[in-house]
Amino acid sequence: MAKGEKNNDVLYRAVKFEIRPTLNQETILQRISSNLRLIWNEAWKERQDRYEIFFKPIYERIYNAKKKALEKGFTDLWEKEVAKFSQQVLVKRGFPLQLVLEQKSLFAELKKAFEEHGITLYDQINALTAKRSLNTEFGLIPRNWQEETLDALDGSFKSFFALRKRGDKDAKPPSERTNEDSFYKIPGRSGFKVTDDGKVIVSFGKLSETLVGRIPEYQQEKLSHAKNLKKFEIVRDERDMAKSGCFWISIAYEIPKPPELPFNPSKAVFLAIGASWIGIISPRGEFCWRMPRPDFHWKPKINAVDERLKRVSKGSIKWKRLIFARSKMFAIMARQQKQHGQYEVIKRLLELGVCFVVTDLKVRSKEGSLADSSKAERGGSPFGANWSAQNTGNIANLVAKLTDHVSALGGMVIKRKSPELLVEEKRLPQEKRKILLAQKLKDEFLSLN
Numbered sequence: 001m002a003k004g005e006k007n008n009d010v011l012y013r014a015v016k017f018e019i020r021p022t023l024n025q026e027t028i029l030q031r032i033s034s035n036l037r038l039i040w041n042e043a044w045k046e047r048q049d050r051y052e053i054f055f056k057p058i059y060e061r062i063y064n065a066k067k068k069a070l071e072k073g074f075t076d077l078w079e080k081e082v083a084k085f086s087q088q089v090l091v092k093r094g095f096p097l098q099l100v101l102e103q104k105s106l107f108a109e110l111k112k113a114f115e116e117h118g119i120t121l122y123d124q125i126n127a128l129t130a131k132r133s134l135n136t137e138f139g140l141i142p143r144n145w146q147e148e149t150l151d152a153l154d155g156s157f158k159s160f161f162a163l164r165k166r167g168d169k170d171a172k173p174p175s176e177r178t179n180e181d182s183f184y185k186i187p188g189r190s191g192f193k194v195t196d197d198g199k200v201i202v203s204f205g206k207l208s209e210t211l212v213g214r215i216p217e218y219q220q221e222k223l224s225h226a227k228n229l230k231k232f233e234i235v236r237d238e239r240d241m242a243k244s245g246c247f248w249i250s251i252a253y254e255i256p257k258p259p260e261l262p263f264n265p266s267k268a269v270f271l272a273i274g275a276s277w278i279g280i281i282s283p284r285g286e287f288c289w290r291m292p293r294p295d296f297h298w299k300p301k302i303n304a305v306d307e308r309l310k311r312v313s314k315g316s317i318k319w320k321r322l323i324f325a326r327s328k329m330f331a332i333m334a335r336q337q338k339q340h341g342q343y344e345v346i347k348r349l350l351e352l353g354v355c356f357v358v359t360d361l362k363v364r365s366k367e368g369s370l371a372d373s374s375k376a377e378r379g380g381s382p383f384g385a386n387w388s389a390q391n392t393g394n395i396a397n398l399v400a401k402l403t404d405h406v407s408a409l410g411g412m413v414i415k416r417k418s419p420e421l422l423v424e425e426k427r428l429p430q431e432k433r434k435i436l437l438a439q440k441l442k443d444e445f446l447s448l449n
Contacts, residue, residue, distance in 0.1 A: 010254040011408055012230070015222050019200070019213035019234070019249045028209050029234065030241055033184045035141045036149045037177045040184070043124045043153050044176050051157075051173065054117040058110045059164040065102050066167030072096065110165065121154040142205040148187040148231070183236040183245075192232045192251075194223055200249060202232065213249060226253035261410040263355055265446055271349075271358040272418070272437035273395055278345070279434025281442050282352040288431040289348070291394070292340035298333040302326055341394050346402050354411025357445050358399055359418035359437065416445055 021029060091097055125147050132139040138146075156174035163171035177184055192202045198220045202211040215223065223229075231252040238245025272279035280287040305326045312319045349356070403413040419440035421433065428436065 009257055010227060011257045011404070012252060013222065013226075013255055014250050014252045015215075015219040016248055016250040017213070017216050017219050019211065019247050021211055021247055025209060025211050026247075028204055028207055029186065029211075029247070030183060031207075032141055032145065032186055032204070034180070035137060036146065036186060037180075037182075037184050039128075039138075039146050039149050040153055040177050043150055044174060046124070047119055047153070047157055048173065048176075050117050050119060054113050055110070055161075055164075058106060058113060060169075062106050062110070062165065063167045063169045065099070065106060069099050069103075072099070107165075121150060124150050124154075140206045142188060142191050144190045145186060145188040148189060152185075152187065179239075181241055182239040183241055184239070186234040187231065188233075189231050192229075194226075194229060194251065200232075200251065202234070202249070219251075223251065223253060225255050227256055228254045230254060255408075257407065258410045260412060261355065263412065263414075265449075267353055268355045268357055268442075269349070269353040270438045270442040270445070271356055272434045272441060273359050273361060273399065274434060275395060277430050277434045279431075279436070279438035280349075280352070281435070281438040284352055286435050286438070288434050289345070291345065292336070294333050294336035294340065298329050302329050302333075305329070337394055338397075342398050342401055345398065346405055349402060350405060350409075354406045354409045355414075356402065356406065356412070357414045357416055357441060358402075359441055360415035361395060361418055414445075416441060419444055 091100060128138075128143060128146055128150075132143065153174060160171055160173045188202075191205060192200065194200050194215065198215045198217075200213045200215055202213075204210065229251060233250045233252075235248050235250075236245050237248065267283055269283075270281040274291070276291050276293060278289045278291060280289065305322050309319065309322050309326075312322065399413065399415070406413060419437055421437065421440075425433065425436060
């Protein structure tokens with residue numbers, strides 16, 4: 001199977017557990033991490049320089065053209081990728097000819113720029129050959145691990161370019177890895193194996209060292225169902241090597257995918273997703289669940305630290321303490337969001353069924369989206385859909401994880417555009433409004449299927 005392709009007959013899972021390298025192995029791990037940091041930075045600079053020179057000016061014009069389309073009420077001009085349709089079809093659907101021509105011209109110019117000046121993953125992978133032959137240190141590191149680092153960078157840039165093509169001016173490009181004292185992730189698809197007696201073995205290749213870790217019982221049981229082992233990643237929970245921390249390894253693997261169950265409308269669950277509430281229509285009745293919002297607790301504390309940071313010198317002992325406290329609060333908030341706002345909610349949802357129809361919401365802070373910052377009722381940091389939807393990713397992650405869980409049970413998640421509410425319906429309390437949205441979603445879906 002070609003790189004990047006997914007096998008639809010399997011599901012992808014991962015286990016994570018702590019490993020305890022020796023002091024010598026820690027030194028080698030840091031050595032590998034430093035090399036992968038250089039690989040990332042050199043490839044990043046090559047891509048970033050070309051973006052600034054050849055692509056950024058075109059993306060700026062795309063943003064301005066989309067802004068013009070929005071002002072005229074034609075939001076679908078970019079959001080639905082109508083560039084793939086013919087000019088005649090677009091004009092027939094009501095799009096102004098001038099905007100259609102401008103969009104097609106910009107996209108054609110962007111395509112040509114990528115053809116002439118773009119850098120592909122394989123360009124940078126092929127460039128490793130010369131680097132490895134000219135630089136002894138580069139040649140000692142397993143090549144596949146360097147390729148996986150380039151693959152991660154390529155994916156980050158592709159996501160960034162996709163957002164910019166849609167006219168998203170707020171999209172941020174991948175960043176350079178600037179801290180030489182930090183431990184950066186070591187990924188690889190080769191050089192490791194899992195033994196029958198419950199061990200993971202990672203070979204450092206030409207560095208003549210082998211790391212052996214004991215797999216805990218729970219993770220062993222999960223790996224026993226693996227059809228294939230796909231990838232490993234070694235991380236450190238404290239990236240600063242000057243500070244104490246633990247090393248962890250995650251192993252991605254495939255399991256067989258069960259046959260998909262036929263869709264049964266009488267057993268389907270319809271969800272009106274939101275940042276703070278979920279409206280549910282199910283065979284067990286109608287519900288409106290309040291979503292956990294740990295950001296309500298932590299974000300005011302984080303904002304208070306941000307205010308204090310403005311009054312201290314950057315780099316001072318006090319500044320470092322505040323930065324550490326801020327990072328710790330963000331980490332706790334993220335863990336609570338994942339546990340309470342995703343896993344526990346999904347566990348409750350799976351008690352209702354395995355076939356779901358959910359509202360597909362536009363989340364980013366654009367006009368008409370869930371996190372539309374121009375809407376006062378959305379609020380800002382921290383009390384509102386805006387901050388939670390835009391910055392915690394809880395909505396997208398919830399739907400993604402729900403899809404993953406039901407796939408293992410033969411179920412499915414179907415996304416549909418959120419129904420429109422009448423003016424008087426928008427005045428209803430949040431709980432009733434969400435249930436009404438779920439009911440409208442059900443009615444519209446069943447009328448079309």
